[in-house]
Amino acid sequence: MASETFHAAVAVATLCAAAMLAAGAVASPEEGCRKHVAKVTEYGAVGDGKRLNTAAFAKAVADLSKHAGDGGAALVVPRGRWLTGPFNLTSHFTLFLDEGAEILASQDMDDWPLIAPLPSYGRGRDAPGPRYSNFISGSNLTDVIITGRNGTIDGQGQVWWDKYRAKELKYTRGYLLELLYSDNILIYNVTFKDSPSWNLHPTYCTNVTISGVTILAPVHSANTDGIDPDSSSHVKIEDCYIVSGDDCVAVKSGWDQYGIEFNMPSQHILIRRLTCISPTSAMIALGSEMSGGIRDVRAEDNTAIDTESAVRVKSGVGRGGFVKDIFVRGLSLHTMKWVFWMTGNYGQHPDNSSNPNALPEVTNINYSDVFAENVTMAGRMEGIPNDPYTGICISNVTANLAPHAKKLQWNCTDVKGVTSDVMPEPCPELRGEEGKSCAFPEDELAIGPAELPKCSYYYY
Ligand SMILES: *[C@@H]1O[C@H](CO)[C@@H](O)[C@H](O)[C@H]1NC(C)=O
Ligand SMILES: *[C@@H]1O[C@H](CO)[C@@H](O)[C@H](O)[C@H]1NC(C)=O
Ligand SMILES: *[C@@H]1O[C@H](CO)[C@@H](O)[C@H](O)[C@H]1NC(C)=O
Ligand SMILES: *[C@@H]1O[C@H](CO)[C@@H](O)[C@H](O)[C@H]1NC(C)=O
Ligand SMILES: *[C@@H]1O[C@H](CO)[C@@H](O)[C@H](O)[C@H]1NC(C)=O
Ligand SMILES: *[C@@H]1O[C@H](CO)[C@@H](O)[C@H](O)[C@H]1NC(C)=O
Ligand SMILES: *[C@@H]1O[C@H](CO)[C@@H](O)[C@H](O)[C@H]1NC(C)=O
Ligand SMILES: *[C@@H]1O[C@H](CO)[C@@H](O)[C@H](O)[C@H]1NC(C)=O
Ligand SMILES: *[C@@H]1O[C@H](CO)[C@@H](O)[C@H](O)[C@H]1NC(C)=O
Ligand SMILES: *[C@@H]1O[C@H](CO)[C@@H](O)[C@H](O)[C@H]1NC(C)=O
Numbered sequence: 001m002a003s004e005t006f007h008a009a010v011a012v013a014t015l016c017a018a019a020m021l022a023a024g025a026v027a028s029p030e031e032g033c034r035k036h037v038a039k040v041t042e043y044g045a046v047g048d049g050k051r052l053n054t055a056a057f058a059k060a061v062a063d064l065s066k067h068a069g070d071g072g073a074a075l076v077v078p079r080g081r082w083l084t085g086p087f088n089l090t091s092h093f094t095l096f097l098d099e100g101a102e103i104l105a106s107q108d109m110d111d112w113p114l115i116a117p118l119p120s121y122g123r124g125r126d127a128p129g130p131r132y133s134n135f136i137s138g139s140n141l142t143d144v145i146i147t148g149r150n151g152t153i154d155g156q157g158q159v160w161w162d163k164y165r166a167k168e169l170k171y172t173r174g175y176l177l178e179l180l181y182s183d184n185i186l187i188y189n190v191t192f193k194d195s196p197s198w199n200l201h202p203t204y205c206t207n208v209t210i211s212g213v214t215i216l217a218p219v220h221s222a223n224t225d226g227i228d229p230d231s232s233s234h235v236k237i238e239d240c241y242i243v244s245g246d247d248c249v250a251v252k253s254g255w256d257q258y259g260i261e262f263n264m265p266s267q268h269i270l271i272r273r274l275t276c277i278s279p280t281s282a283m284i285a286l287g288s289e290m291s292g293g294i295r296d297v298r299a300e301d302n303t304a305i306d307t308e309s310a311v312r313v314k315s316g317v318g319r320g321g322f323v324k325d326i327f328v329r330g331l332s333l334h335t336m337k338w339v340f341w342m343t344g345n346y347g348q349h350p351d352n353s354s355n356p357n358a359l360p361e362v363t364n365i366n367y368s369d370v371f372a373e374n375v376t377m378a379g380r381m382e383g384i385p386n387d388p389y390t391g392i393c394i395s396n397v398t399a400n401l402a403p404h405a406k407k408l409q410w411n412c413t414d415v416k417g418v419t420s421d422v423m424p425e426p427c428p429e430l431r432g433e434e435g436k437s438c439a440f441p442e443d444e445l446a447i448g449p450a451e452l453p454k455c456s457y458y459y460y
Contacts, residue, residue, distance in 0.1 A: 033455035034094050035071025038064060039078060047080020052106060054085035065090035072143065076457050077101040077151060085111030086174065089138035096457050097151025097190055105135045105176075105196075107159045112174055118203060120231055120254030120262035120292060122350050124172025126164065126197070126223075131172035134201070141182040145453070150214070152191040153177070160196035161222040173197040173223075180204050186449050188212045198225040199244075204264060205232040207448040213240045219279050221245035226276075228252055231264035231292050236447040237271045247285040248276035248307070251294050253321060256354040259291025260320040266292070268445050272300040278307045287314035288346040290360065291321040298441060301330040309341040310370075313362055316346040317384060318354030322361040324391075329440040333372035339399050340367070342392075344384035344414060359384060364391040365417075366438040372399040377406040378424050383414030392417025392430060393438035399424060 038060065041047075045056035064073035072092030079100035086105075089095065097103065106112070114130040115137075117123045124131035135155055138144060146153075155176045163169050176195035179185055183206045191214040192199045199215050202208045210227060217224035226242035229235040230252040242248040253259060253266045276283040283304040286294050299311055311328045315321075333339060342362070362383065378399045383389035392415055401409075401424070412427035419426045420436035 033453070034074040034092070036064065036067040036073040037076060037457055038073065039076045040082065041078065045082055047078065047082045049081030049083055049104065052084065052111070053082055054087065054106070054111065057084050057087040061088060061090050061093070064093060068092040074457055077103060077148070086113065086133040086135050086137065089136060089141060089144055091141045092143045094145040094147065097148035097153070099149035099151065101148065101151035103151070103153045105155045107156050114171060117172075120259045120264065121289070122255065122258030126172040127170060128351070129171065132174040134174045134176070134178035135196075136177045137179070138182055139180045141179065143184045144179070144182065145186045146177070146190055147186070147188050148190055150189050150191055152193055154193040155195040157194040157196040157217070157221060157224065164222050175199070175201040177201065178203060183207045184449050185209070186452065188452055191216065193217065194221070195224050197223045198228050200227045201230060202232045202235065203230040206234050208232060208235045209447060209449060210235075210237045211239055211452065215240065215242040215244065217244050219243065219245055219277065225250050229266050229269055230254070230289075231262070231266055233265070233267045233269075234445065234447045235269045236445070237274065239273045241275045243277040245280065246278065247281045248274065248278050248283050250282075250285040250287075251297055252287065252289040253292035253294055255289040255350050256291055256318050256320070256358070258350060259289060260358060262292055264292045265295060267295045268447070269297045270300070270445050270447065271298070271302065274302045276302070276304045276307055280308055282309045282312040282341070283307050284311045285314055286312070286323050286326065288316065288319070288348060290315055290323055291319050291358075293321045294323045295325045297326050298445070299328045300440070303332045304334070304336065306335045307333070309336065309338045311367070313342040313365065313389065314346045315360040315362060315384070316344060317356060318349055318358050319360045320355070320358035322363070324361065324364045326365045327440045328367040329369050331367075331370040331372070333370070333375070335374040335402075336372055337376045338380045339370065339372045339375055339397070340379040340381060340394065342381045342383065342389055342415065344382045344387075344389065359387040362389040365389070366393040366440065367397070368395045368438040368440065370397040370399070374402045375399045375405060376402050377409055379410040379412065379426065381410070381412040381415045381427070381429070385414055388414040388416055390416045393419075393436065394422055394426070394430060395420040395436055395438040397422040
């Protein structure tokens with residue numbers, strides 16, 4: 001051990017001991033621990049599932065934010081049921097949920113303030129105008145970690161789904177976690193549950209790692225997307241397990257003319273070893289909001305069980321932008337309606353000012369090494385008339401059909417590309433090219449934070 005490192009470790013150990021005496025919670029002195037640690041109970045929180053702890057969370061974060069320039073701080077949420085309204089995070093900060101810790105979102109809409117819509121969307125996604133706050137938010141942050149011993153952040157979304165479906169909501173539902181303009185975000189070993197709408201929404205962010213995260217929502221809940229990287233780059237999603245009523249992962253980049261104007265793509269995104277269950281949606285969607293562009297998405301070794309489609313492109317006239325340089329290698333699919341699905345008429349526009357000449361460019365979409373079983377239809381490939389989806393490459397695919405599979409296995413319109421070693425036999429628009437193996441980049445994407453910190457927080 002270099003002597004500087006040794007002294008640093010001793011210093012951390014000493015400060016952690018000081019924090020223990022002060023706070024009753026302590027960081028083990030491995031590298032990566034925050035210098036300051038506090039329990040949410042020190043700010044008056046009560047974990048009985050009834051008492052509303054909004055003020056305690058706000059006070060804790062405000063107080064701990066003072067340490068941002070001095071080794072950062074961790075807020076420990078112990079075992080218990082901690083009911084709260086929405087709250088914000090801060091920089092150089094760890095939210096640590098111990099085993100058995102559950103942060104429960106208030107179901108009282110009066111606890112949810114209104115916030116401005118995203119500039120790249122121009123309005124709320126469910127309704128025009130402002131939107132309800134997200135449950136947990138952060139803007140312009142750096143170095144944020146959400147982790148622990150697999151505690152749960154529970155959006156208690158049933159009331160929101162019911163009201164949304166009954167058209168009783170005047171404003172757009174909040175997301176469970178939304179981070180804006182932030183970098184160096186790490187989310188691991190934590191469970192997110194029953195979001196009112198989308199679960200994790202990193203937007204205008206860079207260097208986001210989401211690892212070993214569980215996301216659960218009833219498969220018929222409304223718009224409970226798992227992870228939606230939006231106008232964000234260098235995002236890694238790995239070893240996650242998602243059960244959802246909407247797309248497990250949806251890469252996005254703004255909506256029609258607002259997204260075109262904002263012009264911030266989602267790019268350099270790696271999604272690997274995902275397990276997805278979503279009977280009415282995709283394992284990975286690209287779009288439908290893609291007006292700032294989506295490029296360089298790499299999906300590797302992903303599994304879907306009882307999911308509607310695998311890696312789906314969703315776009316339409318008015319979106320503009322692009323979806324290109326998409327690489328998918330290794331899909332294991334069990335019970336699937338459409339193994340390959342591309343959509344060119346997705347619809348859903350923010351208002352009547354979408355530009356009918358804003359045609360998306362969809363090109364260079366490569367898939368290889370796909371095994372699927374109990375499939376209803378191999379390919380439903382619909383590009384845009386006069387704006388075909390091109391450069392599609394599909395190789396080494398075996399799709400075993402369901403007992404009640406469609407007679408027509410591929411239906412292709414306004415798409416162009418090549419296929420090799422694909423069963424069942426593809427449509428003529430995807431011309432056979434024997435021996436072709438579709439590309440997957442060999443270089444590694446450099447996505448920070450590079451390593452998961454070994455730090456853990458415990459009690460005496
Ligand atoms: C969170 O911070 C934003 C500003 O970035 C503010 O508008 C919002 O009211 C804050 N939310 C809460 C719950 O404090
Ligand atoms: C966050 O950063 C964005 C982009 O740089 C900027 O427009 C915005 O004003 C910042 N917001 C806050 C609350 O500092
Ligand atoms: C994740 O949480 C589980 C459950 O408490 C725990 O056993 C495990 O050590 C944690 N893993 C990491 C990498 O922190
Ligand atoms: C975390 O908890 C979820 C929900 O209880 C469970 O499905 C998952 O396997 C757990 N993950 C770890 C790493 O313990
Ligand atoms: C859009 O156009 C339709 C039909 O012309 C009209 O009913 C609707 O009110 C318009 N919506 C907006 C937001 O202007
Ligand atoms: C074809 O894909 C399967 C997975 O479905 C894989 O096991 C196999 O190695 C691939 N074959 C070639 C030649 O790459
Ligand atoms: C096959 O898929 C059908 C739906 O198309 C489903 O009802 C059935 O349970 C699946 N069978 C197996 C063995 O998973
Ligand atoms: C992806 O496939 C398309 C269509 O075959 C091809 O033009 C393109 O070169 C492939 N991408 C790469 C990076 O090889
Ligand atoms: C094939 O797709 C086209 C374009 O979406 C659609 O109009 C047509 O009905 C489909 N054909 C069949 C047999 O499903
Ligand atoms: C993102 O992480 C990479 C790899 O660690 C690093 O080189 C880069 O500077 C980081 N970018 C930002 C904006 O933090």
